[in-house]
């Protein structure tokens with residue numbers, strides 16, 4: 007190899023979209039370039055405008071644009087492919103620069119801003135002559151043909167000065183053009199072609215953020231400390247730039263499409279969160295699709311890479327549901343080396359609690375699990391037998407789960423002292439005494455049946471783990487007291503106890519907003535406090551189970567180690583705008599005493615506005631849904647430029663309010679409209695049908711190219727029958743249920759990548775932004 011070649015992120019994305027014949031020639035070009043960049047067939051030449059940018063020939067029509075990026079530590083010259091262009095789109099003014107905030111290499115193409123803006127700014131682009139092809143074909147037309155002067159438009163970014171844009175990190179060559187932009191369309195066009203930080207800044211400013219807000223939310227998180235003279239050190243800049251190294255594997259990468267992009271590429275803001283050394287628990291928050299899961303996965307990979315050799319599993323990756331755990335496992339296995347992957351325990355939170363209980367249970371004493379609904383029936387029986395009228399079964403069940411189990415209250419005295427913030431109705435001491443007695447009867451009854459709920463299991467597991475952590479602490483203190491010697495005199499010096507350690511060195515939690523206090527206590531006890539102990543990804547706007555926790559009260563102190571992601575990689579700005587309205591106006595916590603918001607949440611992707619469709623009745627709603635699905639299918643299966651046809655399976659989904667409705671939709675679509683479906687279950691999609699159908703809960707963490715939400719009617723969303731009972735008796739619970747329902751719609755709407763359609767019949771849901 008006489009040259010090392012890397013591929014700029016934007017160039018990689020452009021290549022995915024090219025015809026396979028161009029891709030094949032591109033592989034050959036890379037192969038040739040790496041062995042001899044000066045080979046005459048490549049015709050490598052600098053462009054006139056910028057001595058750092060070169061053009062080389064891929065075939066008769068396509069050119070690679072490359073930047074020289076110094077020499078590697080092994081003495082091999084480094085080159086970065088910044089773009090692949092048709093030769094008629096190559097002009098002399100193309101440049102590469104090093105960004106003053108991120109220190110990354112940026113490729114700047116003024117051609118992307120459109121003729122009107124260029125003309126208003128008085129810029130004319132010069133086509134780069136291409137002698138070799140000029141001999142065979144006529145000289146290509148200039149990129150910009152003079153046109154009548156374009157009327158001056160009022161600049162869109164009023165209130166921003168060139169100095170502001172420069173300070174924020176907009177690339178120099180685009181500052182004046184950005185301030186010339188006069189319409190939203192022009193701004194979108196500029197953003198689409200701009201380097202990443204510039205695009206984010208301009209999107210922020212364009213959506214109304216102030217210069218200070220952009221600086222705080224976008225610029226500062228992306229900033230890197232740069233040495234004087236960094237502007238000229240391309241080798242150092244290359245090491246800070248997100249690139250794919252071009253080796254023989256590039257063929258597979260390109261063939262897989264952008265599915266693999268996240269594996270090689272982390273945005274600098276994401277990378278910082280992954281790579282920081284945290285002195286204790288850390289949290290990343292951010293709206294849907296901002297890459298929290300990706301960050302959590304990369305964090306696991308980084309922690310695993312730093313482990314000393316061994317065969318144990320010192321890292322736990324956990325989340326709330328079973329199907330998400332399977333998804334995390336498969337994503338992680340494509341990111342990590344199998345040997346390192348073997349050092350990661352991947353379990354969903356209830357599975358983890360069960361393994362603790364199994365380990366601690368005497369043979370034959372395990373209890374079987376009972377659903378919340380069935381347990382509530384047992385409580386109803388107890389209340390009926392005691393002729394108890396003062397409190398309803400739902401109220402007491404909630405009190406039990408939220409307060410008694412939630413705070414691990416073991417005695418009546420503890421319950422007397424317990425804080426009941428957020429529970430609405432106050433309870434006097436005699437009332438608490440009576441409730442405690444009833445709940446005791448209830449748990450004894452469950453016990454007698456050999457059953458327990460998931461929440462009880464979690465609470466018992468937490469207690470076992472806390473005892474274990476306590477023993478570890480006592481031993482460590484004793485060891486310190488006796489100067490680190492052997493522990494022969496300690497009471498419990500059984501061989502089992504001698505080797506008891508914390509179960510994990512690092513724990514990473516995804517979808518953390520849905521974990522209960524008992525889950526947190528268990529996790530806290532499983533890992534020693536200290537560097538890199540807990541890493542948490544969460545978004546409280548997506549809390550869809552009735553769980554509330556204040557992390558600082560369960561021993562998880564985040565202070566100073568919280569970060570936020572604001573750029574969505576999944577959803578278009580059009581979808582995001584509407585989805586954000588569903589949760590606007592409500593207040594969200596930050597898993598602690600502070601609040602969380604979607605401020606600065608934005609997307610660089612654009613697409614059609616979401617459709618809101620009022621239908622006459624159920625039959626009409628299903629018929630219109632079937633038509634939409636067929637149109638989506640036709641669009642997805644449209645043959646690509648190289649003749650390939652995509653398989654539409656699993657790219658479209660229908661989201662409904664409950665399981666019964668899911669069944670009805672599946673059978674109506676199949677019987678009346680010939681559309682096959684697969685139902686989303688706890689285990690993932692069941693069946694081979696093309697369109698996935700599931701309840702809002704099942705869509706958590708997933709994403710689809712096109713998504714329909716149906717049955718979004720008042721009475722269903724929120725579920726009136728369930729809520730009415732609380733409206734008068736327990737207003738706080740009522741508010742919590744409303745919030746849960748609102749969040750479910752928000753989660754569902756933000757699963758769509760590029761098309762969202764929401765329909766209803768009757769009165770529309772009050773949550774819809776109509």
Ligand SMILES: Nc1ncnc2c1ncn2[C@@H]1O[C@H](COP(=O)(O)OP(=O)(O)OP(=O)(O)O)[C@@H](O)[C@H]1O
Pocket residue numbers: 267268271272273276292293294295296297298299300301545548574575576706707708709756
């Ligand atoms: N830096 C990146 N470059 C390209 N794609 C990215 C990047 N980060 C994330 N993505 C993509 O964005 C999508 C959303 O990412 P991810 O699932 O991690 O988001 P999230 O914040 O966990 O979302 P949610 O809260 O909705 O579950 C995924 O398809 C992921 O591959």
